[in-house]
Amino acid sequence: MTRIPFRIGQLWRTTTVRLTASFILIFVVFSVLLLAFITFQSSIVIQRQQAADIDREVARLQRIDKQQGVRAVAMAVGKLAQAPGPGIYYLGDAAGQMVVGNVSDFPVSVFRADGIYNFSYQRQRPYDPDATDDTTPFPSGVAVVRSVVLQNGMRLIVGRDVVERRGFTAIIFQGFFYGVLGILGLSIVAGALTARRVLRRIDAINATSTMIMAGNLAKRVPVTKRKDEFDGLAINLNAMLDRIEQLMQGLKDVTDNVAHDLKTPLTRLRNKAEAALRDTSGEAEKREALETTISESDKLIRTFNALLMIARAEAGAPSGALTDVDISAVVADMAELYAPVAEDAEMTLETNVVEGIRLRANRELIGQAVVNLVENAMKYWEPAGSAAPGKIAVSVRRFGGRILIEVADNGPGIPADERENVVQRFVRLEKSRTEPGSGLGLSLVAAVAHLHRGIFRIEDNVPGVRAIIDLPAA
């Protein structure tokens, strides 16, 4: 039982219930205003109708008086006075003595002059043979009457009991009261039901997040077939969770790879240092060991930096890192930087750069990516195995809504089934295991392409590799 107030309290805190409550309030206020207006309008109509009725009856009685004389009028008034209803009738002589009628205690002014009067009066109790209690006062009424003098000086008063009219208003009010009460009740029930439904769906999301926070990253928010806003939210949340899981997986991969690819050379480094320490050999050997240590640690740092860069690029760049960059100029710079190197390696480096291609980009990363591709092309070219002279073609061009940065070579190429693999972190083709390098070059290129919302792909250049950084132009 103690849970109920808690639940109600909880319900009250929900947005749905509060919204429902404010809607009910607004609805009631407007209903009251509307009803007041209707009541006011209808009472005016009723009032007019009563006035018209009174005027018609007076005119008719005056006509009877003119045509048939006072006796006929007295009989007509007597008949009217006995009919049940709100009618008020009086016929009296000039002295103020009632001849026939159902009300006599008019204010004095009514007898003095013709006109329309409003007043409260004491109604006469109709004769009831079965009545036992004659002492209880009959309720007083409010009347509107018209007073006229007939041809022979007798006074005719015709009117209506207004209380009857007021009764009508009371009925409207009563109906309205119960109506509002019903609406209030129904709204509360409907609000509570909606809130419960909404709460249940939110509870499902909360439960999922709790499980995810507890470490179960594979958990997903349930999506119904209703396609409502909650499903929209759930779908987005799930997409976000997928992305987070992917990033977490990436992080795990990085740590695994760091563990493997950094620990191995670190161990080597340590062994070398230990060997040098143990060694009884001369100063020159010790010096050489130290120099190896430094160059090994430089390599380690380079690998580590590349890893960090990839991780950051894959995680998406801070928006501040992207500026308006002349991609053509960056690629041309890199080609110019590497042309002499290629020449020394007895290769040619051709450039085919369309001028003035600009993009919001990270200039350093684009440059680094192009350098990685060029270095890769040079590294894997096999002078002995190739009949044709080594050739690297670097180009930038627009293609539809895309910007394509291509580095193509005529080297040994990459087997089709391994093209996807080389883009992965640390993957190096079996053949190239012995080559120097961290094996991160192409994965960095892929990460840079991803950072710029593009893709990196490798195609066959027959023979050789065509590496393409494919970026959206805007």
Add this chain to the structure above:
Amino acid sequence: MKILLIEDDREAASYLIQALDEAGHVTHHAADGETGYAMASGMDYDVLIVDRMLPRRDGLSIIESLRAEQDKTPVLILSALGEVDDRVTGLRSGGDDYLTKPYAFTELLARIEVLARRSSPGEAATSFKVGDLSLDRLSRKVERDGETILLQPREFRLLEYLMKHAGKVVTRTMLLENVWDYHFDPQTNVIDVHMSRLRSKIDRGHSTPLLQTIRGAGYMIRD
């Protein structure tokens, strides 16, 4: 040179002080930001070496305060943060150069020697002369021993940078940064290839080579 080193890692600091001493420089040391700022504004140094992350006061805020006081002492920022953005914010705060940890001491030494204000012939110089080699920045003409040497635009900029810092070691990364304006670390000997081309143009056929390779550090031009 008189150098102020603001660095909280005592081991790194004592190593640096010793190495700078061996290179002939006098180094003062501050182990936290506040002390460093007080020393930097109280004394006249040729170069400040400021670690970016310091106890009590952030390295960048020290530089900003000094610059606000019109103190134009050259500053080399040391940082474990190596991203392009970090470099940009570091230089924007008023630093003159940025070096990412870990670094080679030769790299640091080369950079502070180039930074030191007393030593440079200045940005404003219109021509440089080393031995019988002369370079005119306005007419973009290079001559050696009265003979005109034709250089590619990039080769001209390489030589210009070297001659601007004649007698000082410039490292490969300094060349990549200042001549090409890129900050990444090329894996191949790309700078060496460019240098050997430049060398063949200016030193070939002359008895005294001007362009020298400094082993384990970089290059230097001198007569």
